[in-house]
Amino acid sequence: MASHCDERRRNRNMNIGFIGTGVMGKSMAGHLMAAGHRLFVYTRTxxxxxxxxxxxxxxxxxxAELAEDCEVVISIVGYPSDVEAIYLGDGGIVEHANPGAYLIDMTTSSPSLARRIHAAAxxxxVHALDAPVSGGDVGAREARLSxxxxxxxAAFEAMRPIFAAMGKNIVLQGGPGAGxxxxxxxxxxxxxGMMGVCExxxxxxxxxxxPSVVLQSIESGAAGSWSxxxxxxxxxxxxxxxxxxVKHFIKDMKIALDSADEMGLELPGLALARTLYERLSDAGFAEKGTQALYKLFED
Structure with missing residues (x-):
């Protein structure tokens, strides 16, 4: 019966809730609408x-209201504290989700929090997946996110068509928290890498x-990178x-450093990058893009 339901789900449009319509989320949600799904949205603003x-x-x-109307709920918000509040807090998504619903958090968040949400769901x-993305605003706009x-x-396969509306490189990495x-x-x-690009x-x-001419020479060689x-x-x-x-990248680096510390792993390059980005934030660039790190070297 479950496999029959999953097959039917893959071949029809769904009621999808989307929380977080920022730089990336708005484009991602728009692709789901373009694919024919009925979209329900909630944002703080x-x-x-x-x-x-x-x-x-x-x-x-x-x-809560959004979860009650939807078969799938997707979130891409700012911080782990936001994720915890909307999923596990009073009146949260897990509490109000319909039996058999799929909850997909695409925020870059804590692996341990992802495991807690999965267990509670x-x-x-209820099914829960952690599914963070990479590709930035361009990848979100062009529906080619990683x-x-x-x-x-089983939950991953059921949601593969949903992911395919937003990205191209879609990989199940392992159990809860692996994403x-x-x-x-x-x-x-x-x-x-961003330190190297800016330097x-x-x-x-x-x-x-x-620099434009220099870029022509170095981007196609060994130094080449997406950034x-x-x-x-x-x-x-x-x-x-x-x-x-920048402010969200600092958050991500803190999560990574905390996770590495739990595993007993030293990451000196990441620690330096975090220090530089905190200087950049203190200089008033928290709301700018990660490439603004260049301002530290320029000035």
């Missing part, structure tokens, strides 16, 4: 959902070179608007 509401999404006044006959999933395989651990690995690589372009400029090719041009153009906020 209703104005941020205005574009989706104009396109036909339904508004709900709380996570399972106790109520989606790293933790949870039960978040994978995202930490992603953020660790980005942290040191490289600052050096090129200081040497009297044209160099996608954020390097923004740096050169003086565009420090967020594809991903």
């Amino acid at each position: 209703k104005a941020k959902a205005a574009e989706l509401l104009e396109r036909g999404a339904d508004w709900r006044d709380s996570p 399972a106790a109520r006959g 989606i790293m999933v933790g949870g039960d395989r 978040q651990h994978t995202k930490m690995s992603n953020q660790i690589a980005i942290a040191s 490289s372009l600052a050096y090129a400029k200081k040497a009297g070179l044209d 160099l090719s996608n954020l390097g041009p923004r740096i050169i153009a003086g565009n420090f608007e967020p594809g991903f906020y």
Whole structure:
């Protein structure tokens, strides 16, 4: 019976709740609407959902009300404290989710919190997946996010069509919390990489070179990376608007460092990156994109 229900679910449109319509969430939710699903939205600031509401999404006044109307609930919010509140707090999603519903947290959050949500959901006959993403605002807009999933395989397979509406590289990494651990690995690589990108372009400029011409030479060689090719041009153009906020990157680095400490692992590169980004935040750039790290070297 379960497999029959899952097959039927894969071949029909669903009532999907979406919480968090920021830089990435708005595009992700829009792709679900474009795929034919009925969308219910909730955000702390209703104005941020205005574009989706104009396109036909339904508004709900709380996570609880949204959960009661939906077969799938997706969240991409700011901090682990936000995730915990909307899922496990009084009037939270887990408490109000329909039996058999699927809860998908796509926030970059704590692996241990993901395991707690999974356990609480399972106790109520509800499925939970942690599924953080990478690809920034461009990846979200173009529906080609990398989606790293933790949870039960059956739930993952049932939700694969939902993920496919938002991303291209969709991988089940393991059990509950595995998606978040994978995202930490992603953020660790980005942290040191962004230091290199910013130092490289600052050096090129200081040497009297044209950074745009330098980029033509180095981005296709051994130094090439997503950050160099996608954020390097923004740096050169003086565009420090967020594809991903500095304040959220600092949060991610703290989660990674805390998780590494629990495992007895030293990450000196990540520790340095966090220190630099905290300096950047203190200088007034918390609301800018991660490429704004360049400002420390420029100044």
